[in-house]
Amino acid sequence: MQPHTSAIFTFFAIISFLLHPLMSNPASAQEKSPESFQMLSETETEEDTEDEEFDDGFEDEFENAEEEIIDPLSGYNSVMTEFNDGFYVYVLDPVARGYRWIMPDPARRGVKNFFHNLLFPIRFVNNALQLKPKNSGEEFLRFIINSTVGIFGIWDPAKEWFGLEAHEEDFGQTLGYYGVGGGFHIVLPFLGPSNLRDMFSLYPDMQMDPVYYVENRPYNFPRKEGEYLGLSRQTIQQTNLLLLKTVNRESLRIGQYENLKKDAIELYPFLRDVYEQNRAKLIEE
Numbered sequence: 001m002q003p004h005t006s007a008i009f010t011f012f013a014i015i016s017f018l019l020h021p022l023m024s025n026p027a028s029a030q031e032k033s034p035e036s037f038q039m040l041s042e043t044e045t046e047e048d049t050e051d052e053e054f055d056d057g058f059e060d061e062f063e064n065a066e067e068e069i070i071d072p073l074s075g076y077n078s079v080m081t082e083f084n085d086g087f088y089v090y091v092l093d094p095v096a097r098g099y100r101w102i103m104p105d106p107a108r109r110g111v112k113n114f115f116h117n118l119l120f121p122i123r124f125v126n127n128a129l130q131l132k133p134k135n136s137g138e139e140f141l142r143f144i145i146n147s148t149v150g151i152f153g154i155w156d157p158a159k160e161w162f163g164l165e166a167h168e169e170d171f172g173q174t175l176g177y178y179g180v181g182g183g184f185h186i187v188l189p190f191l192g193p194s195n196l197r198d199m200f201s202l203y204p205d206m207q208m209d210p211v212y213y214v215e216n217r218p219y220n221f222p223r224k225e226g227e228y229l230g231l232s233r234q235t236i237q238q239t240n241l242l243l244l245k246t247v248n249r250e251s252l253r254i255g256q257y258e259n260l261k262k263d264a265i266e267l268y269p270f271l272r273d274v275y276e277q278n279r280a281k282l283i284e285e
Contacts, residue, residue: 117153
């Protein structure tokens with residue numbers, strides 16, 4: 001081999017050796033190029049910008065949600081929340097656990113279905129008022145099927161056989177549907193979180209509850225001979241039905257309230273925000 005040929009061969013061998021890593025992995029070469037570093041830097045900058053915009057948007061949304069809750073009664077609401085919490089922990093929960101121990105699960109679910117079926121007028125009327133004819137029609141079919149085949153609503157064949165789901169609506173949601181704001185937040189004794197709109201909506205919903213149309217005749221209990229208590233049959237029956245409905249409902253969801261509040265730093269603001277956000281979501285649906 002001639003000297004100049006050997007030198008050329010050696011030169012190309014060195015060049016090939018140096019270029020081999022780049023030729024075998026072009027992507028690596030591109031990653032190491034100045035343009036790639038610039039593109040990568042721009043991409044990272046864009047991602048950082050997007051993250052910052054997302055964080056800012058989330059914070060703004062959170063702040064707006066906080067600002068939307070009107071709470072001039074925060075002192076009263078906080079005290080009433082503690083009262084309701086104590087009532088649940090020391091009265092309602094123990095009674096519900098005892099009731100669950102006595103009543104088998106199928107019976108308790110039958111009681112729940114019975115009361116849910118009775119509230120058909122509330123769901124039917126409010127779906128109609130919100131211009132949801134399909135939902136109203138399905139509620140009507142559910143009531144007919146469950147009241148007959150389901151034996152007064154104790155069983156729910158409308159859902160199990162025909163796939164007809166309940167469409168939960170109340171008058172508070174109807175007002176919200178037409179743009180009525182919630183007003184200031186208020187915690188009601190025993191009933192829990194509410195707001196001005198939902199509190200006044202309880203009355204029209206009660207007027208559509210069949211429980212409030214039980215027979216109204218004097219129910220006189222003698223305290224002493226010749227003395228009577230002016231209690232009405234309606235009041236006593238309504239109270240008994242309300243207690244049965246409440247205790248039965250709580251017996252089917254024991255532990256849910258504890259799981260809900262276990263991560264709360266402050267109980268009242270937490271329950272207030274959960275309520276308001278949930279109501280807003282229901283109205284939007």
